[in-house]
Amino acid sequence: MKQGKAVVVGGSIAGMSCAHALSAAGWEVVVLEKTMSAPTSCTTGAGLGLDKLSHKLIQPWLKQPEKLDVMTLPLTVEYDQATDVNKNISRTLARDPSFNFKVVHWSDLHRLLYESLPPEVVLLWGHFFLSLSISEDKSSVKVVAKLLQTDETVEIVADLLVAADGSLSPIRKHFLPDHKLRYSGYCAWRGVIDYSDNENSETLKAIKKAYLDLGNSCYFDLGSEGHVVFHELINRRFNWVWYLNQEEPRFEGNSLTTKVSQDMIEEMYELAEKVWIPELVKVMRETKDPFLNAIYDSEPLEQLYWNNNVVLIGDAAHPITPHSARATNMSILDAAVLGKCLEKWGPENLGSALEEYQSIRLPVAKEQVLYSRRSGRIKQRLPVSGREIFDPMTASEEESKVLQIRNTPYFNVMPSILM
Ligand SMILES: Cc1cc2nc3c(=O)[nH]c(=O)nc-3n(C[C@H](O)[C@H](O)[C@H](O)COP(=O)(O)OP(=O)(O)OC[C@H]3O[C@@H](n4cnc5c(N)ncnc54)[C@H](O)[C@@H]3O)c2cc1C
Structure with a gap:
């Protein structure tokens, strides 16, 4: 043949x-x-x-x-949460114990x-x-x-x-x-923070208190300025992604990652302080070289x-x-x-x-x-045909199941x- x-x-x-x-x-x-x-x-x-x-x-x-098992971390639970720091609200909207993903570094x-x-x-x-x-x-x-x-x-x-x-x-x-390609209407600020040689970090201790099931779960925090995905990777590294609605950025060359200046990073931190819990903001602030991806499909x-x-x-x-x-x-x-x-x-x-x-x-x-x-x-x-804008502050548990992967x-x- x-x-x-x-x-x-x-x-x-x-x-x-x-x-x-x-x-x-x-x-x-x-x-x-x-x-x-x-x-x-x-x-x-x-x-x-x-x-x-x-x-x-x-x-x-x-x-x-x-x-493959050595380099992946199993995440078994998905938490969807609503956060409003001004009103001091943080509540679970939906919890899926059958999440069953294994997270791994791309490389x-x-x-x-x-x-x-x-x-x-x-x-x-x-x-x-x-x-x-x-x-x-x-x-x-x-x-x-x-x-x-x-x-x-x-x-x-x-x-x-x-x-x-x-x-x-x-x-x-x-x-x-x-x-x-079609711009989604938002970009993602993201970063990975490495605590492997700093296990006694106060930030790490605080974040573990705020996200009690970290290490076993993937958290989706919904707030007034988009949403954040937060979870652990292997070797005491933590991955965060903050989707933020904004105009389509300009790109240089053939890339969908925009160059960010120190001013842009500082602006991002300042906004984060207004919408996310202080423990998460601290993680963001301590992350080396956060970067910005525009989201397309x-x-x-x-x-x-x-x-x-x-x-x-x-x-x-x-x-x-x-x-x-x-x-x-x-x-x-x-x-x-x-x-x-x-x-x-x-x-x-x-x-x-x-x-x-x-x-x-x-x-x-x-x-x-x-x-x-x-x-x-x-x-x-953002508007979706056939439904009202989802409000995490008032949504019921049943309504929030729409968020689950x-x-x-x-x-x-x-x-x-x-x-
Ligand atoms: C370096 C890198 C890191 C990534 N990290 C993450 C991550 O952390 N999280 C995540 O969710 N996704 C990440 N991705 C994207 C992820 O790999 C993809 O979204 C998904 O796995 C689908 O992969 P793909 O192979 O179809 O596309 P891609 O991963 O985008 O791969 C396309 C490949 O084609 C090559 N290519 C393009 N044009 C040419 C050309 N003209 N000639 C020869 N080669 C060409 C590119 O160099 C690239 O290696 C990453 C991709 C890359 C390349």
Whole structure:
């Protein structure tokens, strides 16, 4: 039987997962990543929440699956809380004891995935994707990439091109030049604070008193100025994200992270003091280099593949807001489903394999993107069609269940092709 060859553009979580899944399906895989080398520091990125399905899907890809447990912290409870510091109100709106996420540093998960790649997978760092062309008989795809170190260009011909090139995907742009990202109406101030060598910190003691179930739970605090997500990571590190409604910021280059000045950080702290409890503000103030992400998604796509030989996965396929903790989990699921479809149909029936991949993933992606958008708007007290603005100060426990992540459509549903 002919062995299929795939070129994957993007070597982040979707690209690495895809390399595992396609290799397991018997495909030859080449991954192109523009980053010059694998990130080494665990400070790259912040926390990711792996759900039950992702945890299960990743295990067989890993050389030492037990390492995944060592580097993740299980969070079993979701707390949604209302906070008004002026009125001295802090109350639990809803509590879900079946939260069941494992949080992990992006770079820890990334490293684990690429260090476990089978030796036959070719991983090319420092390769910037430039263009693609489909052969005249439409049986193959040619990718041109630039080696960033030398400026040389290389060409790779394959049966399949997988776009795992993130939410700004240049490959998606090739097919859908008019498809735009959509600004959510808010940005996220965020940071990770490390108390590993300062376990007796007064701030740490105070925050543990204020958030009694920290270490085991993910807290969502809703206030008059957006909402905060707060939880522990492994090794006494703590991740906080504050979503704040504001105008769309300006960006330099191809990034969705804005540069922040010391003045902007100081303004953020001053506002935080007016809306969040002092223990949390102290954590924010002691965090080194907080940064600002603008939050985007896009209208769900109508298709995920073109010409029977180019397919999108991960953020390239469905840019999504973070409120249902889907981006990474969807990437892993996309990769696993794509691998199984390719295995089922074989390289000679690529069209059928991609059609099945799309039929499984497109409806799920569409509903999850729209649900996460709606969920973010509810938590940010932005208008949502068909309902009144959510008021955390007056909402009942029943009304507050709308905030819980487990209500996301298809949550924890394993596609039958993977069973
Ligand atoms: C360094 C880094 C840190 C992150 N940290 C976090 C985090 O802490 N928390 C969180 O929730 N999410 C984080 N993310 C985002 C998270 O990985 C994704 O939202 C999700 O996992 C989906 O992943 P993805 O692989 O589809 O997209 P991405 O993670 O965005 O990966 C896209 C990849 O494509 C590569 N690429 C893009 N254009 C080209 C090109 N022209 N040529 C070659 N390569 C290209 C990029 O360099 C990148 O590695 C991080 C992403 C990165 C890259």
